[in-house]
Amino acid sequence: MIPFLDLKAINQRFEAEFKNGFRQFLDSGYYILGNQVKLFEANFAKYCGTTHCIGVGNGLDALRLILEGYKILGKLKENDEVLVASNTYIATILAIKQADLKPVLVEADLKSYNFDLESLKNAISARTKAIMPVHLYGQLSPMEEILKISKENNLLVIEDAAQAHGAKTKDGKHAGNLGQAAGFSFYPTKNLGALGDGGAVTTSDDALAEVIGKLRNYGTSTKYVNELLGFNSRLDELQAAFLNVKLPSLDADNEIRRAIAQKYISEIKNDKITLPAYDGSENHVFHLFVVRVKNRNTFIDHLDRNGIGHLIHYPIPPHKQQALSEFSHLSFPNTEKIHNEVISIPMSPKMTEEEVSEVISTLNSY
16 A cells, blocks of 8 residues: 555655654744744744744744734725635635635646646726735745736735745746745645644735734734734744754655656556646655556555555545635636546655656556
8 A cells, every 4th residue: 555645654764853842942942933933934034035924823824914914004995806726725715705705716727736827817907906816726826917917006915935945937936935925834735844733924014024023913012012903823833843854855856756756757657547747856855755647446446456545635626615606606617627526646756766666557557
C-alpha cells in the first residue's frame, strides 16, 4: 500500500530537533506569543520577502484578519465585493463572508485550475474592491495579469497562499509577496506543515501589520489595553518552534515534489487521464498532484485494487454546498467539471523511487 500522504515519515526526520524545541519551550515558561513565534515571524517574513509576518491561529483566520484589517483602515467596507475562485476550498469564501464582505465567484480555467482571466475581468463591478487569487494545489495564479487588472481597477490583491509555500515567480518573488497581503495555513498536510493548526499573514503594509497584530490578540496594543474589537487567533508558541525547525527544509522538499511531478507528467501515458499543466518552473510546489478522469469511481476502484492512496480535492464545488446555498442558482461549467473529475494521487518529499514508479505503472494500466 502506498499512502496518499505519510505525515509520520515527513516529520520523523525532525524528531530530535522537535524534542529539543519542545524542551526549550517547556523550560522557557512562556507559552503564548513568545520568542519562538517572534523568531518564526522574522524567519518567514525574510523567506517570503515581506517586511512583516504575523502568526495567527489558522489559514482561515489569516484571510479574515486581512479583510478585517483593511476595513479598519478604510480600504474596505461592509458588503464590498471580493472576487474569488469558484473552485477553491470553502475556507477562502468563509473568510470573506465572516468579514461581512460579499464573495463574487469567478469561473476557473480548465488547464491551470486558477482564475479564468476573461471571467475575472467580466466579474468586476462598481462595488468590487479586492481580488483574492488562490494558488490552488500549489501553483501560482497568473499574478502578472491579475496585478495588471487590479491596477487598472484600483483593487486590492490578497493572496490565498495556503497551498503554495515556496512557490516563486520567474523573477524570484515568493508567494506571500505578490499582492498587498497574503494568508498562509500551516495545517499539518501543507508543504510547510505544523504538528497542529497554525497560520500567518505576510505583508509589507506597515499599517495593516500593526492592525492585524492587535486584532489577533483581542484588539490589544499592550496588555489589557483594547483599542479594537479583536479576536483570539494567535500562532501557538510550540507550533512556531516546530515550524522554525522545518522551514530550512522547505525549498529542498519542494524540489523533490517538482521532480516527482515531472516524472509523473513524462511517464504517465494514458488517454483516459488528464495530467496537470506545468511549465517546469518554480511557480508550482505541488502541494497536490491532481489528475482528472471522467469515470472517477471506476478509477478509484482501480487505485484501491492496486493499493494506491488517493483523495478528492474537492468533491463538492462551493456553490453546491448547503452552507453557501445563496450561490446554488449559479452555473460554473468548468468548476463543476473539475470537481466531478479531479483526484489527487500520492505526492510527498518522502516517496521512494519505487513508490513513484508503482503509481505511474498503476495509472498507465487503468
